[in-house]
Amino acid sequence: MNGPQGIGAPTALLPAALAIIVPTFNEAANVRLLITLVDRALAGIAWELVFVDDNSPDGTASAVREIARADPRVRILHRFGRRGLSSACVEGILATAAPIVAIMDGDLQHDESALRPMFDRIGKGDVDLVVGSRHVAGGSDADWNEKRRRMSRFATRLALRLTRVPISDPMSGFLMIRREAFMRSLPRLSNVGFKILLDILASAPVPLRVAEIPYVFRDRQHGESKLDTLVLWEYAQLLLDKAFGQVVPVRFVSFAMVGGLGVLVHFAVLTAAFKGFGLPFALAQAVATAVAISSNFLLNNIFTYHDQRLRGWGLLRGWISFNLVCAFGAAANVGVADWLFTHRSWWALSALAGIMVSVVWNYVMSAFFTWRRRD
Ligand SMILES: Nc1nc2c(ncn2[C@@H]2O[C@H](COP(=O)(O)OP(=O)(O)O)[C@@H](O)[C@H]2O)c(=O)[nH]1
Ligand SMILES: [Mg+2]
Structure with a gap:
């Protein structure tokens, strides 16, 4: 020395x-x-x-x-x-x-x-x-x-x-x-x-x-500088993880927040399509669902998976797999809610349980299929 x-x-x-x-x-x-x-x-x-x-x-x-x-x-x-x-x-x-x-x-x-x-x-x-x-x-x-x-x-x-x-x-x-x-x-x-x-x-x-x-x-x-976009979000993620990371992973919190935003997107599109453009309800609901899934996918790609963002063809492949994941998630949602409802649980509680199941399902499966690390 x-x-x-x-x-x-x-x-x-x-x-x-x-x-x-x-x-x-x-x-x-x-x-x-x-x-x-x-x-x-x-x-x-x-x-x-x-x-x-x-x-x-x-x-x-x-x-x-x-x-x-x-x-x-x-x-x-x-x-x-x-x-x-x-x-x-x-x-x-x-x-x-x-x-x-x-x-x-x-x-x-x-x-x-x-x-x-x-x-x-x-x-x-x-x-x-x-x-x-x-x-x-x-x-x-x-x-x-x-x-x-x-x-x-x-x-x-x-x-x-x-x-x-x-x-x-x-x-x-x-x-x-x-x-x-x-x-x-x-x-x-x-x-x-x-x-x-x-x-x-x-x-x-x-x-x-x-x-x-x-x-x-x-x-x-x-x-x-690379740190001018999304810095606040990354900082918030660190604080969230330090505060609640022992209880629930910060990625899940982010995923659930995006999901909550998706509900708003869904209702906005549904209102426009059903009330505004006068589409039949089922069609309006289908359009709203498709838009909400795509917007959830894009938002998760930017915020939740900021560090392993999909781009180019990966983005298309990810979008397809995310749609599949969500389709199964929706099926699980309806299945669980219906089972609870027929077993005399209160309807709103049944619905809530169904939603929880699909959020966790979508989170776990999309982590595995959509944003899986490939290195
Ligand atoms: N390995 C690695 N280095 C990074 C990354 N982002 C920023 N850096 C480096 O971290 C340092 C600080 O980043 P900088 O953009 O200068 O941040 P600022 O000074 O706050 O504007 C620089 O040496 C960057 O090259 C990253 O994702 N990976
Ligand atoms: Mg610097």
Whole structure:
């Protein structure tokens, strides 16, 4: 660990004392500079860089591989058919043996010069986790506008209810943690969304001991942010999973919410077709059912299965299988409701039970047939 200082020093031959996990999606233009900057910032420390790339179309993985051929401190974990920032970080950490691991964005927005003070701080031994923080004295948000600032403050207040440790920036994606502390959180991680720090803190069986190191959040120079669509939804999913995940999977909650919305869609279409266009009731009901199933399919594809979204032909195949699943679900619904009704249960209760059965059926079967992972 105390090899001669300087770039390309023989620290490369030592086992890494510090692994830096860098999740990437379309960051090809940033990797080379990032590696150079980290190398400069960490001279004398035996580090390794693990890029976790979700098969970026811009060839980020190949760019990393090319550098890795000449520098054994640089590694690539190339995932296929998956997306997700938190799960990328987790798998990166699990792919190394280093006793201390850091997580840092691949777009140069996290200031690599904070890595050394973070490493020194965690080396003192009295904390499990060091957070790179934008909000403590000396740190800053660069130039966020007021709306983004206010949203961030609100999200932060929500987050602090979960973390159980008072920190100024629980939403940070820049952190360093002792492996054994991470391993204690691992079994309870939600692994959804992009707030890995929040997930680690909220999953710790015993509250973690945390220190913060300020840094200045830089503007992105190359490439673009991937976190502007659906971020709020992913954040809500994480919060939901942390609050109710022990009781019911968050995907099911999402699926049931989409189903509830489907009922509204159904009634809207039915009203238009039956009252508006004067179609016969049975036909109007059939049209409403078809539209509601398709809209449920599309909404689930966007929200419930955001991380394994179907596209292209997969979308058509998924739509067909979802229709089949729902047809059987409807049959089960009617069957159960009718059985209960003929056995003298109250009609509304019978109907409700039928609906519950079909929701669970549709959820389980569509998870298996429609959104099954194929990697
Ligand atoms: N492996 C992986 N990395 C991702 C994914 N989404 C974002 N990233 C990376 O996570 C880091 C933060 O994302 P970014 O888009 O910069 O978020 P922002 O800084 O909040 O706008 C960057 O290094 C991205 O390349 C993903 O789905 N998978
Ligand atoms: Mg960024």
